Amino acid sequence: MTTPVRRKPFVKRRRYGFDLRSTALFFVFLAVLVSVLGLAARVAAGALDRRPAWVFVLVAVAVAGCLGLRRRWRLSGVARRAAAALDEAAREAAEALEASAVPAQLTSAPVPINVPAPAPATADTVALAVAVDYDALTPEEFEEAIAGLCERDGCTDVEVVGGAGDLGADVLAVTPDGRRVVIQCKHYGESHRVGSQDLQRFGGTCFTVHEADVAVLVCTSDFTAPAVEYAEQCGIVCLDREALEAWTDGTGPHPWQAALEDGEAGWETAGAGV
Template identity: 55%
Template sequence: MAVPARARRTARRPRRFELRATALYFALLAVIIALVGAAARTAAAAAVHRPAWAAALALMGVGAAMAGCRGKRRISAARIVRRSAEALDEATQTAVEALDAASPAPAVDLAPAGAGACSGRLGTEPTVLLPEAVPEAPADTVEIAYEALDPDEFEQAVAELCRRDGCLDVDVVGGAGDLGADVVARTPDGRSVVIQCKRYCDGNRVGSQDLQRFGGTCFTVHGADVAVVVTTSDFTAPALDYAEQCGIVCVDGPQLRRWQEGAGPRPWEAQSSAG
């Protein structure tokens, strides 16, 4: 059996040195190196400023390298594009979240509308207007119906007026055997005050006999520096004459209301003026 003879390969002729081809080769190599260097610098800058984009490019490079190294196993272009798109989407979401976290929150103006106009200057703190405190009326300005009080309550009310106006050692001593003294006190300047209280109706006036009984004990028994008779009604003319002769201060209903309101003189001040 005859064996066919193999055809002999013809020996390759050595290529001649061509200056043009060599220069073009090195020019293309320089361009490729420059492009690779620029790409490397761009990748380094992106890795510093945009790490998410650098990660996406790295994933794409790894995918391309794996596709070239697998040999017979083919990786479809559609799969590579899909994975690259997913990587780019994740990188985009990461970059957006990083930008949102790094951006400062917008300043919220809590000042009410028109606060700048009310204060006269823009940008100033709003002025908070608080309701003005309404002072309560003091107890001594509350009108008291002395006619509606019983005798004991009337004596207590007169004693409170003395305390309000600065008297010391105020005491209610009215009762059986008081010898005409219902309230005793000491004025701010140290004088002794003896007061007899007469809670009468409007038609019942204090007469001269009441003044005479009080005048016989207020100075000699109680040692009063100031003797006062206070009533809710009025005094008769003889009673006023006797009080003027003995130096007894008479306070009728209208004068009592002025004393209580602070509009009239206190009884011990009235005696000082008369003296």
């Protein structure tokens, strides 16, 4: 009985032969590289001999380059970590939103709440809600505020005319009963009282020039006794700080209402000086 001879599997072996062309090209490239590096080193050495300070410049550039590469590598790492964190946060937010979503069939209809309708605003309720810091206003803003009070209390054709050449009139208005109101505004400090000369200048134009049915001088301070006496003689309504605040918050009469009640004698305010 003959035993069959087992053949060895054929294995393809890589031949490592000597390639003259590749070797020559390698040495040529190496020689060129060494020449270029040598020339660069020679040029650098010559430059350094002429300018030694360039040594520090080159060292600084090299260090800056190394630090820049290192920082860029760190920033790239930070950016990767930040992107991963944002992705994780977005995934968690999506999961939380999905978990908190309630199916439409499980939502109940909102229970109506009966809220009483607000009461209609009246002139008195609006007046009580007003709080004005007159000391913080400019003279022009003070005139606008007085005009606003006139409009609030039902006057029509309200106009702010104060300025150069106003001849003593700052606010013009027509009362609900048709009387023409001419108002002069004095935005004074607390210690600056309105004197009789102010009243005389206003009294010389309010009736003859502006044809006022009701002449009013309103101030943020007080009146002197001669000023009040002149106002009573001419029929000018004087509103000091106390009367102005009462008109503002609705606890006092309108100036044209006071003039109607007191007739031609005018209205002497409670805060008038002696």
